[in-house]
Amino acid sequence: MRKLLLLLWLALPVCAFSQGFQVNLEGEKQIGMGHTGTGLLTDGASVFFNPGAVAMLPENYVQAGISPLVFQSVFNPSGSNVQYHTLNKIAPPFTFYGVWGPKSSWWKFGFGVYTPFGGLTDWGDNWQGKYVLESLNLKAIYFQPTLSIKLADFVSIGGGFVYNRGSVDLTQAIPLANQAGQDGQAELKGTGHGYGWNAGIYFKTESGVTVGITHRSGVSTTINNGNAIFTVPTALQSYFPQPNTFKSTIPLPAVNSVGIGFYPSPKWTLALDMNITSWNVYKTLEFDYKYTTPDLQNTVSPRNYNDAFTFRAGAQYKSSPRTAWRFGGGFATTAVGDSYVTPEAPDANRVYFTGGFGYLISKHLDLDASFEFEHLLSRTSTNIQYQLSGTYESNIYIPGVSLSYHW
Amino acid sequence: MKFLKKHIYIIAGLFLLAACKPEVKTAQLTHGSANFSRFIAVGNSLTAGYADGGLYLDGQLNSYPSIMAGQMQSVGGGSFNQPLFTSAQANGSGYLQLTGFNADGTPITTPVTTDLAIRGILPVPGFGNVTLYTKYTGDIENYGVPGIKLLNITYAPYGNLNGYFERLLPNDAPTNTTDYLDFVTAKPFTFFSDWLGNNDALLYATSGGAGDVLTDETTFAQLYSLSISKLTATGAKGVVATIPDVTSIPYFNTVTVNAIVAGVQKLNPAVQGIYINALVSGTTYAPRLATAKDLIVLTFPTSMIGQLVSTPYGELPYGLTPYSPIDNQYVLDANEIALTQEHVLSFNSTITSIAASKGLAVFDAYTFLNNIKQNGLVIDGLNLNSNYISGGLFSLDGVHLTPRGYAIVANEFIKAINSKYGSNIPLANVANYRGVKFP
Numbered sequence: 001m002r003k004l005l006l007l008l009w010l011a012l013p014v015c016a017f018s019q020g021f022q023v024n025l026e027g028e029k030q031i032g033m034g035h036t037g038t039g040l041l042t043d044g045a046s047v048f049f050n051p052g053a054v055a056m057l058p059e060n061y062v063q064a065g066i067s068p069l070v071f072q073s074v075f076n077p078s079g080s081n082v083q084y085h086t087l088n089k090i091a092p093p094f095t096f097y098g099v100w101g102p103k104s105s106w107w108k109f110g111f112g113v114y115t116p117f118g119g120l121t122d123w124g125d126n127w128q129g130k131y132v133l134e135s136l137n138l139k140a141i142y143f144q145p146t147l148s149i150k151l152a153d154f155v156s157i158g159g160g161f162v163y164n165r166g167s168v169d170l171t172q173a174i175p176l177a178n179q180a181g182q183d184g185q186a187e188l189k190g191t192g193h194g195y196g197w198n199a200g201i202y203f204k205t206e207s208g209v210t211v212g213i214t215h216r217s218g219v220s221t222t223i224n225n226g227n228a229i230f231t232v233p234t235a236l237q238s239y240f241p242q243p244n245t246f247k248s249t250i251p252l253p254a255v256n257s258v259g260i261g262f263y264p265s266p267k268w269t270l271a272l273d274m275n276i277t278s279w280n281v282y283k284t285l286e287f288d289y290k291y292t293t294p295d296l297q298n299t300v301s302p303r304n305y306n307d308a309f310t311f312r313a314g315a316q317y318k319s320s321p322r323t324a325w326r327f328g329g330g331f332a333t334t335a336v337g338d339s340y341v342t343p344e345a346p347d348a349n350r351v352y353f354t355g356g357f358g359y360l361i362s363k364h365l366d367l368d369a370s371f372e373f374e375h376l377l378s379r380t381s382t383n384i385q386y387q388l389s390g391t392y393e394s395n396i397y398i399p400g401v402s403l404s405y406h407w
Numbered sequence: 408m409k410f411l412k413k414h415i416y417i418i419a420g421l422f423l424l425a426a427c428k429p430e431v432k433t434a435q436l437t438h439g440s441a442n443f444s445r446f447i448a449v450g451n452s453l454t455a456g457y458a459d460g461g462l463y464l465d466g467q468l469n470s471y472p473s474i475m476a477g478q479m480q481s482v483g484g485g486s487f488n489q490p491l492f493t494s495a496q497a498n499g500s501g502y503l504q505l506t507g508f509n510a511d512g513t514p515i516t517t518p519v520t521t522d523l524a525i526r527g528i529l530p531v532p533g534f535g536n537v538t539l540y541t542k543y544t545g546d547i548e549n550y551g552v553p554g555i556k557l558l559n560i561t562y563a564p565y566g567n568l569n570g571y572f573e574r575l576l577p578n579d580a581p582t583n584t585t586d587y588l589d590f591v592t593a594k595p596f597t598f599f600s601d602w603l604g605n606n607d608a609l610l611y612a613t614s615g616g617a618g619d620v621l622t623d624e625t626t627f628a629q630l631y632s633l634s635i636s637k638l639t640a641t642g643a644k645g646v647v648a649t650i651p652d653v654t655s656i657p658y659f660n661t662v663t664v665n666a667i668v669a670g671v672q673k674l675n676p677a678v679q680g681i682y683i684n685a686l687v688s689g690t691t692y693a694p695r696l697a698t699a700k701d702l703i704v705l706t707f708p709t710s711m712i713g714q715l716v717s718t719p720y721g722e723l724p725y726g727l728t729p730y731s732p733i734d735n736q737y738v739l740d741a742n743e744i745a746l747t748q749e750h751v752l753s754f755n756s757t758i759t760s761i762a763a764s765k766g767l768a769v770f771d772a773y774t775f776l777n778n779i780k781q782n783g784l785v786i787d788g789l790n791l792n793s794n795y796i797s798g799g800l801f802s803l804d805g806v807h808l809t810p811r812g813y814a815i816v817a818n819e820f821i822k823a824i825n826s827k828y829g830s831n832i833p834l835a836n837v838a839n840y841r842g843v844k845f846p
Contacts, residue, residue, distance in 0.1 A: 072428055072429055073429070074428065074429045074430060074431055075431075076431035076433055077787075077834070077836070078834075079818075079822070079825075079831075079833065079834040080433075080833040080834050080836070081433045081434075081436060081481065081833045082833065082836070083430060083431060083433075085428055126839075127838075128787055128836045128837075128838050129787055129788060129838070130788075130838055131787060131788030131789050131838060132787065132788035173838075175789055175799060175811075175842060176842075176845055177841040177842060177843070177844050177845065178844065178845060178846075179844055179845075179846060181841045181844060183841075232845075233844075233845035233846060234845075234846060235505075235507055235508055235845050235846045236845055375429075378431060378432075385785075386785065386787065386788040387785040387786050387787065387788075388787045388788055391431045392431075393429045393430075393431050394429060395427070395428075395429045
């Protein structure tokens with residue numbers, strides 16, 4: 001009669017696409033210029049940056065790039081001098097774009113495959129927040145066919161359809177020790193998909209300044225039948241039925257952008273971009289399990305994100321017809337309130353600096369390299385749900401390279 | 408490629424940059440106005456690392472003083488020796504292990520009886536049997552002695568009556584004459600923790616008010632004053648803790664009157680309730696129906712309920728008539744609770760006022776554990792509470808803590824020290840310490 005109510009052992013689970021997961025690595029030329037490009041005609045990456053500008057591109061493009069990304073975070077718990085570091089793991093955001101249309105036609109067709117959200121965070125299984133998160137690997141790959149139409153010599157529009165294939169693999173320690181004193185573990189692993197669209201408009205003004213405005217819609221991504229794998233002591237297995245599946249929907253936010261390009265001399269291009277990411281759609285994170293028990297309940301975690309703003313600026317200098325030097329930077333506000341910071345991508349206001357180099361290898365082939373350094377400002381917070389309290393700081397290092405063939 | 412040749416150094420430099428890890432600037436560690444070079448821990452079973460109904464090596468290694476001492480290392484703390492059992496006798500006194508669950512979800516515990524450190528049993532006339540343990544002869548900084556009351560600390564023969572104290576002393580029982588207070592203060596020390604006094608109320612409560620007595624409040628105040636004077640006599644600073652409300656522990660909150668009645672009514676809906684032998688006043692006990700305000704101990708064998716027992720009125724079902732009430736030892740009734748709580752409050756006001764007068768840090772365990780009982784505790788993604796087994800804080804005996812519980816207590820002591828002495832001893836990582844072990 002010693003009634004045993006085994007309740008809420010799991011602080012299940014965290015998994016958020018936060019601003020930290022907005023990757024912003026969608027073209028090496030643009031990365032070099034501070035990831036601007038909404039108001040520029042640069043290359044096939046306009047499929048992402050401004051589908052409205054695609055019809056204005058002077059050539060057809062096939063291009064691919066990769067930006068291996070190292071996200072290094074540190075956590076210093078409140079009241080302690082210990083520093084926990086994430087393991088060095090390299091996430092590989094990539095891009096592929098194709099743009100084609102008849103020479104000097106009023107239309108162009110584009111296709112893009114890119115990774116606008118993703119993250120790879122591994123704190124290991126021996127850190128202070130292991131019951132909140134051990135590791136998280138998530139990816140969103142967008143496939144986007146696009147049609148762009150030139151309405152006049154000075155204005156073009158375009159729109160695309162987005163199919164997202166998202167995947168998540170999250171591990172978390174469960175505070176149920178076995179006879180050896182080792183924790184249990186939860187792993188949630190699955191793939192899902194979602195749909196969205198985007199549209200843009202591009203102007204060439206009489207003064208020579210170019211302007212772009214785009215809207216990329218939210219993409220609500222649902223994972224059905226993800227695997228929910230629980231490793232717990234034998235005597236408790238019935239409380240965590242196996243095999244089990246979960247369902248969760250993650251609303252990837254809409255992004256509105258406006259960008260401007262200036263051309264003070266034939267050698268110089270200057271660009272400014274501003275993005276508003278509608279993170280406020282992200283109110284809660286919910287996980288529904290196929291089989292629940294008193295100890296394995298569906299969960300609702302508050303997120304209450306705010307819209308986030310990014311300000312970007314960049315420049316390109318052509319030192320010769322074949323070579324271009326690029327630099328830029330920006331500032332992004334955090335989407336996450338102080339009480340909602342979680343270790344999966346400990347978000348904070350961030351600054352970043354970029355540099356890049358472009359070289360025309362042959363008449364039709366560009367080689368572009370870029371490097372981006374992002375610094376997430378030190379942020380001290382106590383998570384309202386997990387009471388994990390401490391200071392986070394992160395650096396992100398992103399080299400990148402791409403090849404573009406154009407004709 | 409020409410490009411690569413030209414820019415190899417730039418690229419190499421960028422990758423070097425990538426090797427710089429971010430670091431958070433943390434405050435310089437300081438011992439403040441305290442000196443932790445020899446820290447001693449004074450107390451009872453909680454201080455010794457007692458858990459799961461026994462004292463054993465794993466519990467000792469996770470005692471709150473040893474966790475505190477580990478954290479003090481970075482602010483000038485010295486070595487911290489505990490009277491550990493050897494690995495060959497790692498199970499010490501023996502302890503309870505969780506070995507499974509019944510179909511109704513109730514836990515099955517089994518005593519561990521191998522690799523014990525029991526040396527013998529000494530019958531003491533007029534007292535009873537004293538279990539003796541393998542002697543420990545090394546240095547000691549953790550003086551926690553399971554079972555000791557504040558009442559016992561100046562009693563010279565106590566070293567012959569408590570096997571856990573006897574094993575620390577040089578002589579074999581019954582020839583010891585050093586009292587506990589003299590023993591712990593024999594060697595110079597710079598800092599102490601003192602969590603004595605729990606057993607002066609707890610042992611009365613856990614025996615259902617039948618097997619032990621509450622320490623007199625005035626005697627408690629005199630002994631507490633004496634012990635703190637002696638501990639601070641050479642200028643040592645320290646931290647003391649208040650005594651938890653005995654009703655805040657799962658030992659009294661797991662087997663409930665309502666649950667027992669509900670269980671009986673399932674078989675016999677006519678049963679109105681269960682009878683207990685309850686305190687009326689003074690030492691007068693009388694049978695009455697139990698209410699939710701009466702607490703049943705964790706160790707009560709509920710299967711006894713309803714079994715026929717012989718009484719002056721014939722064979723009657725146990726616990727179900729006023730003539731066959733549940734034995735006093737299994738019940739802390741409402742009046743006994745009130746009596747215990749009155750003593751605990753008095754003890755605690757003694758502790759806090761004497762600590763204040765000596766300028767000592769205070770960990771208010773009474774408030775802390777009551778708060779957890781009311782609201783639970785969420786820390787680093789862990790949802791903890793005062794429930795038996797599932798709560799994560801209390802070990803299988805329902806009184807003592809798990810390593811995780813002890814780590815949380817160690818942090819509360821550290822916070823009290825830091826705020827009193829201006830030190831910043833780093834807090835321990837609670838996630839590194841386990842809760843109950845499951846099969």
